[in-house]
Amino acid sequence: MAVTTVSAHPRFSAGALPARFRRIRLLIVGCGDVGLRAADLLPATLGRLALTSSPERREALRGRGIVPLAGDLDDPASLRRLAGLAQRVLVLAPPPGQGEGDPRTVALLRALALRTRPRALVYGSTSGVYGDCGGALIDETRAVRPATARGRRRVAAEQAVRRFGRGGSRVSVLRIPGIYAPDREGGTPRARLLRGTPVLREEDDVHTSHIHADDLARACLAAMWRGGAQRVYHVNDDTRLKMGDYFALAARLYGLPPPPRVDRATAAALLSPMQLSFMSESRQLDAGRMKRELGLRLRYPTVADGLA
Known part of the structure; x- marks a missing residue:
């Protein structure tokens, strides 16, 4: 069943609390x-x-x-x-x-x-x-x-x-x-794709959720x-996608070029420590x-x- 709203528990009693x-x-x-x-x-x-x-x-x-x-x-x-x-x-x-x-x-x-x-x-x-x-x-x-x-x-x-x-x-x-989420600040790969930030090549890539x-x-x-x-x-x-495939999918949806693929050594020279940390766990x-x-x-x- 889909959850859209949540109702108060029927057995809850507020006792002698103020009305508000x-x-x-x-x-x-x-x-x-x-x-x-x-x-x-x-x-x-x-x-x-x-x-x-x-x-x-x-x-x-x-x-x-x-x-x-x-x-x-x-x-x-x-x-x-x-x-x-x-x-x-x-x-x-x-x-x-x-x-x-x-x-x-x-x-x-x-x-x-x-x-x-x-x-x-x-x-x-x-x-x-x-x-x-x-x-x-x-x-x-x-x-x-x-x-x-x-x-x-x-x-x-x-x-x-x-x-x-x-x-x-x-x-x-x-x-x-x-x-x-498209309506979340930084919530899609669009900006990263526009910058041309690379992703790992297939043999080095990691699974992500x-x-x-x-x-x-x-x-x-x-x-x-x-x-x-x-x-x-x-x-x-x-x-069920690897990280590079996720960005490639987003590029197709946005009509943008796919991100360049690099090996792990090249990525270490181009990406920030934070970006690399997400690429080290699969x-x-x-x-x-x-x-x-x-x-x-x-x-x-x-x-x-x-x-x-």
Whole structure:
């Protein structure tokens, strides 16, 4: 069944809360592009809250029907006000850009534990926690072996979230690959193709997975209401392409020349360390658990559908 909106749980009782709080509230931490898409799918009867450290964003959030809450994940004291505010929490904020752990997620979870814990928490992680899998098709039982500090920080965040779940909240972890969407900033390969940025030749190329931003937002809400406790889900479409083939497909759809193909040594001299890091890991994600347990039918089952 396709998920478009989410209804409040019929057994929830607000008790003696003030009238303005007598409804289920969902808190979004990391309310960027995907968080806003998820908020837009929620019914008006469900309260939408978002943590922000930017005064400039508050009016924009209010304009989307979202109540902004001032706070900074790098300032744990500012997060105490979040305790007990929301029955459901969606965490899409990344770890810091350096270090081995994720003090941001740890600080958030400590604040949420100060009063009544949320009934459900969904954490958006990354498929980078697996490291290089040699192009194999993997499911959620695959052991994590991150090869980068970025991946290790995500593993640390996942571990913190799952420990939090043992305190009574139903926690689900989403492992997310490359996110794309034509209406997302930098959400398509068009600019890269126009620059003529090379890709790896076939024999050096890596398998990669994708998810449309709209389908990811729907998956976040499906996990919020249907996800299993302490359950991990791959959130990706059915595309089975190597990275270079993905860019070549996009070029055909846009009527642009295909990207040049180079060997790995040449790529190392031409591309940034960040670009190279994505070309050093090859894996294909099996999203069967997402479809079976969350009941999610993708609107964009392949990148050809989504890019077109």
